Amino acid sequence: MTAFSMNVLFAVVWVAVSGSATFLNFLFGFVVSALAIGLVREQAQGVSYLRRIGLILSLVLLFFRELALSAWKVAVLVTRPKLEARPGIFAFPLTVDRDFEITLLANLITLTPGTLSVDVSEDRRTLYVHAVDCSDIEGARRDIRDGFERKIMEAFR
Amino acid sequence: MSLVLTLVTVLLLVAGGAFALVASIGLIRLPDVFTRMHAASKAGTVGSGLLLLAAGLHSGDLSTFSRALAGFLFFILTAPISAHLLARAAHKVGYRLHASTVVDHLRRDNP
Numbered sequence: 141m142t143a144f145s146m147n148v149l150f151a152v153v154w155v156a157v158s159g160s161a162t163f164l165n166f167l168f169g170f171v172v173s174a175l176a177i178g179l180v181r182e183q184a185q186g187v188s189y190l191r192r193i194g195l196i197l198s199l200v201l202l203f204f205r206e207l208a209l210s211a212w213k214v215a216v217l218v219t220r221p222k223l224e225a226r227p228g229i230f231a232f233p234l235t236v237d238r239d240f241e242i243t244l245l246a247n248l249i250t251l252t253p254g255t256l257s258v259d260v261s262e263d264r265r266t267l268y269v270h271a272v273d274c275s276d277i278e279g280a281r282r283d284i285r286d287g288f289e290r291k292i293m294e295a296f297r
Numbered sequence: 298m299s300l301v302l303t304l305v306t307v308l309l310l311v312a313g314g315a316f317a318l319v320a321s322i323g324l325i326r327l328p329d330v331f332t333r334m335h336a337a338s339k340a341g342t343v344g345s346g347l348l349l350l351a352a353g354l355h356s357g358d359l360s361t362f363s364r365a366l367a368g369f370l371f372f373i374l375t376a377p378i379s380a381h382l383l384a385r386a387a388h389k390v391g392y393r394l395h396a397s398t399v400v401d402h403l404r405r406d407n408p
Contacts, residue, residue, distance in 0.1 A: 225332060270335075
């Protein structure tokens, strides 16, 4: 994350130099310095900084889509005259292993359709997820693994 | 332009209010604490977020809007954590899952 802190530093410097401390100006400085760092990094390293920003943005987009979908699903579930829930807690084997990534994944899972993270095992290998519909546990696991977990791995590795 | 803005604000207000209502209906209707947290964390977050966005848009002021946006972001950051802690605490003290529950791997792995 050193490139990111450098990016923030550059943006702060930009705000100081241009002498207008507004959010828009900070954003502008951030974008310009991201481009600059991206250019330099392109020469120095294999992992492109700009590409990483793109991946993080796509994670954010996926998150907002899932959040809207999940609120809609809750709405459909509770306004139906007959409640048809088959709730349960299933274990999800974690591939990500850093604290930051596990926290992010747990929070994303909580705000996505039908799932709520309840606990992480002591050895940090398993995430316990409560789901409203537990009829297809394998499918739910696959959704998390191929959705958020893969995106997190792509964006932060 | 101002008509469009007004219409969007109205839409956001109605949708936000509807989701807040749905969240509270969910709190009453769903069977146990875990399923209730689903309603509170998801529909509640979206509902209050839409209301904040509506307030920010209505002000027509960029700094107010970015503050409303920041409020929404803090909702997104904090709602899942409180839901997670409540669910975890409820499970730790042995709050029973509803009879319709099909599996409980957490109980299985931590007898």
